[in-house]
Amino acid sequence: MDYDRIEQRARRRETIRKAITYFLLSLWALIVLFPFYWMILSSLKSYSAYNSEYIPKFYTLTPTLQNYRDAFTAVPLSRYFLNTLIFTLATTAIMLVVILFAAFAFARLDFPGKNAVFALFLALMMIPNELVIITNFVTITNWGLRNTFTGLILPSVTSVFYIYLLKENFEQIPDELYKAAKVDGTSDLKYLFKVMLPICQPTMVTITILKIIECWNAYVWPRLITDDEAYFLVSNGIQEIRENGFGRENIPAMMAAVVVISVPLIVLFLIFRKKVMAGVSRGGTKG
């Protein structure tokens, strides 16, 4: 047996295997990235150039920013944007306070029926949103809160899953710390904000990012609860632009709007990449 030949063959097989792996990975990367490339490309083509291309071109030699100007002037994109920002920040902020207090009560305080209430909370995690949204729609309508931020925000300011996540994190903090604080005469509230919150900051950041992603992409509830354009979020806003915007089929301007809507989350993701991915693998639900 020629030892060198065997080794050479093994090495060649390894190279081929590597090449195939990289080829397949790159192929999927291409499938993922191509829509993003196409939306940026189309948003840079002028209206006339785009419509005169019977066979679409993969590049443009005369990029224009006119579409971005159109997207912000011809349709109320900046309004949708601002609404989404308000909705996202308000929902996330209120939710953080609500879950913080609830998790604190479950993790640190003792009261009769605690375990029963917590079990009930966990049971609620299994309820699909589709089942409760019907009544919520009726409730919000009856309260006269359609087309208001209150109506948009109210049903999504609690999350049992995040309470659970935070409670688990709180319970890792040793009991002695709490007792020491009590001896020093620290109030519960002060202990929560001065000791527990800083220790659990990583979890809070993860929850915040996940909630922001969720809010930014919310579609079903905003669509049900708003029919006044003044309260549209980006999701139903872009749908409105698609169906009635620009007066004609202005695809380049539509793509400019899509780019503007997609950029904030992608930037957020690239900054907090590790946190987002770790958070999603712990508590993501999409897919």
Next chain:
Amino acid sequence: MDNKNWKAWLYLLPAVAFLGAFMVYPLADVLVYSFEEGYNSASQTFFGTGLYNYSYVLHDPYFLQAVKNTFILVIITVPISTGIALLISLGLNSVRRLRELYQTVFFLPYVTNTLAVGLVFMILFKKTPYSDGMVNLLINWFGGESVDFIDGPYWAKMFVMCFYTVWVVMPFKILILTSALASVNQDYYRAAKIDGTSKFRIFTRITLPMISPMVFYLIITGFIGAFKAYSDEVALFGTDLNAAGMNTIVGYVYDMLYGNSGGYPSYASASALILFAIVFTITVINLLISRKNVHY
């Protein structure tokens, strides 16, 4: 002590109030709605109780179409997306260079707005009088005929819907599977290497059993997620999904509730409960199968 109890409940109050108003009460209410016949949302009256709403929904051709679409979507996308995600994760796990870059790129669909990116897919697949579109260009290169994927034949629309769904759900599955693969104890692989075990055998005897809990987790959540498909379809075909013939069960629920065909919370409730029953049954079946086959 009494004082302390009172305080604890105060901390819980916001969460309990919101959950009570927007989860517990609606849960009871949706059942009530589904049995109230001829409910009128304007006058809030109804003239009987019974199973009529269920029977109406089950005989509605739109609902049956939605059920058919949803089932096709589920049966096609869950195995395909899980399979491809497994392949990609195995690939990712076997390379070192560029791995982080690939992982970042593969995750991008997760952080994009479905409605917005769905529009890009619509444009890529759409055939208009002005242009056959990007995908048809590719098809023509390979000698095929142009097809309108957005307003064309049923199979073409179903293809785009499945393709887009797979594109959207992939990041989550890749993420879960790569971390599952990375957490397999390397000692098993070293032992197998010393024994001269073939690559295929290593995969079926070590890798697959070790990650099987995660695979089943993905299959179960994949089924649940695909049964609730709705936004992706709106992104591709517009809000009037019934006209496009591409409605899903969740889409039917919302159409019954709101919009041009809306105002029937009773029908919406009945169909939502039917959906819940389907999802529940399938999840139980999945769990039973997984108990037999998963190695913990």
